[in-house]
């Protein structure tokens with residue numbers, strides 16, 4: 001049995017002065033009017049499982065207005081194990097502990113994976129490429145030990161190369177040294193990322209076909225280095241990246257930035273052969289995200305042998321009836337899910353009976 005989140009407690013966290021939530025092993029429904037603290041609860045669960053939250057909040061924003069210190073803590077249970085994760089918040093910083101021992105935010109990755117689906121996720125399709133890269137990288141960071149470090153290291157070397165490109169007289173010898181390390185780090189990141197995407201795609205396609213009633217979704221990794229990147233080995237990518245950096249050097253110096261590489265790549269989605277970002281309806285775009293999130297849950301189970309915690313914030317109102325049904329049938333397959341809503345009429349009497357239903361009041 002995988003770890004499941006058992007008890008969440010919030011003290012002076014966002015609008016919660018003192019709130020304890022006992023989560024079900026299956027579905028927990030948080031029901032309440034607007035502004036009662038449902039999303040704040042989802043945010044706390046994401047923060048405690050991944051070390052960061054979709055709102056990218058500063059510590060001071062997490063602290064209940066007027067308080068000096070706050071705390072979010074969750075107890076995870078399973079396999080005869082108990083893991084306590086806590087985050088203490090002051091105006092200046094967040095500090096994390098696992099089983100009482102201080103740890104860094106990124107050390108929490110891999111404790112219990114969580115997958116979030118919220119209305120803002122539409123930006124994964126509608127927004128710029130950085131949103132799509134971030135979505136894939138955030139899954140990678142939870143699914144693979146080391147992914148996060150590879151990503152951070154690569155992005156740091158790109159920053160350093162860009163700083164060098166801004167010098168009045170660019171030191172080309174130093175640039176060559178950076179190019180070697182960027183090509184190595186970038187190739188490592190790219191191979192991990194592409195391999196993850198390749199594994200995710202069949203699950204996304206299958207889920208999309210189910211929820212859309214048979215539409216065909218194509219998903220392509222669009223590399224700025226080559227159209228053929230998915231077929232290259234890590235060594236070949238490294239050589240290609242290094243050569244590309246030499247070819248674009250003059251232009252990079254002129255523009256004072258590294259223009260090609262995995263930090264500029266994109267993911268393309270097309271429905272029945274037509275680009276979903278430009279032409280897809282809002283419902284189709286939302287369905288791609290829904291399919292993506294379902295795929296993350298399935299691939300996580302395959303890769304880690306554990307079920308992630310699924311966090312669904314305010315998504316029922318955004319889906320039509322068929323898609324709601326697909327969503328609910330998916331979560332009824334024994335995945336621990338926390339779902340927020342202002343209205344229980346979206347849920348069947350059966351599900352409401354089985355679920356842990358928690359009412360949030362103003």
Ligand SMILES: Nc1ncnc2c1ncn2[C@@H]1O[C@H](COP(=O)(O)OP(=O)(O)OP(=O)(O)O)[C@@H](O)[C@H]1O
Nearest residue numbers: 014015034035036037038039040061062063064065
């Ligand atoms: N640091 C903070 N201190 C005090 N209150 C805060 C803080 N941060 C957010 N809030 C408040 O918490 C309240 C609940 O926010 P939350 O986003 O959780 O609502 P919700 O229940 O998800 O509502 P909705 O149904 O509209 O999505 C809001 O009124 C918000 O202004």
Ligand SMILES: [Mg+2]
Nearest residue numbers: 038039040314
């Ligand atoms: Mg909300």
